[in-house]
Amino acid sequence: MIWWVLACTFDELPCTEEVGYRAPEVNVAALEHANCFRLEMGLQPGSLDPVLDDATQAHAEYMLENSVLDHQEAADNPGFTGEWVWDRLETAGYPLEPGSSWSEVLAEGEGARGSIDRWMNSVYHRVPFTMPGWRVVGFGRADPYVGMTFVMDYPAGYRSSVLYPADGQTGVPTTFDSDTEWPDPVPDAREVGPPITVTVSDAAIGADSNPHGLSLLDARVEGPDGALDVVTLQPEGDDFLQYAVAVIPREPLQPLTDYYVELSIIWGGQEETVSGSFTTGE
Numbered sequence: 001m002i003w004w005v006l007a008c009t010f011d012e013l014p015c016t017e018e019v020g021y022r023a024p025e026v027n028v029a030a031l032e033h034a035n036c037f038r039l040e041m042g043l044q045p046g047s048l049d050p051v052l053d054d055a056t057q058a059h060a061e062y063m064l065e066n067s068v069l070d071h072q073e074a075a076d077n078p079g080f081t082g083e084w085v086w087d088r089l090e091t092a093g094y095p096l097e098p099g100s101s102w103s104e105v106l107a108e109g110e111g112a113r114g115s116i117d118r119w120m121n122s123v124y125h126r127v128p129f130t131m132p133g134w135r136v137v138g139f140g141r142a143d144p145y146v147g148m149t150f151v152m153d154y155p156a157g158y159r160s161s162v163l164y165p166a167d168g169q170t171g172v173p174t175t176f177d178s179d180t181e182w183p184d185p186v187p188d189a190r191e192v193g194p195p196i197t198v199t200v201s202d203a204a205i206g207a208d209s210n211p212h213g214l215s216l217l218d219a220r221v222e223g224p225d226g227a228l229d230v231v232t233l234q235p236e237g238d239d240f241l242q243y244a245v246a247v248i249p250r251e252p253l254q255p256l257t258d259y260y261v262e263l264s265i266i267w268g269g270q271e272e273t274v275s276g277s278f279t280t281g282e
Contacts (some may be wrong), residue, residue: 024053052138055094057140059147066079069145105125122195123246124241126195132162157203196248200265214267215234217264222259230247230250255281
């Protein structure tokens, strides 16, 4: 598997000392790497929160103690701090305020940087990183288990659509192992091309499982040999894809090659065309 290699000036990113919290070095490194991707997408960087760190670390230790990779904790297992992420945040003392939403991503065996790379080269686990309203995050690691917990503005307060890979991005992976993500986004294949997503957010939001009425109308992915055969994923009928549409090339991409993407979507009652180009890595 080939992962992104991005050049970021981390001196320009938020420093945890500014909020009076000296975070563990591994947490700071994870934040910087996540912010690197956000800067690539033109989004504001986030910051660490000590209470989110504590809650996420506690869940990583729970997974280690019980040898399980799971978002849900069982009350009769050792290390239990709450059944779901919001329960664990409440246990740790984080205020569950109106106007916010909470989510987490988990991984096993990748380490901090590798886990973020793997989440970004996915469909469902990528979404929190591409949400414009992301504000603070917590990180936890108890080898081989890793987790990140996000707090996001909900709704985001402004209309925005985020394409990933970002326009002009280089070093994009040529492949994605669909079998490594649950739910499997391409169940009839394993090694496919890297997912291409558009994530949307807005102050106006509905109450159903597709709160922005998001739908992919048309998709075009072109390489040097013309249009690619792609799999499309929609929020409608997919409980894990509420805020994004996804397009996945059925075949791995060529290395060191330019690709053009154009996705036509409708959301919030308005049609929009999102386009950009990216270059794959070796």
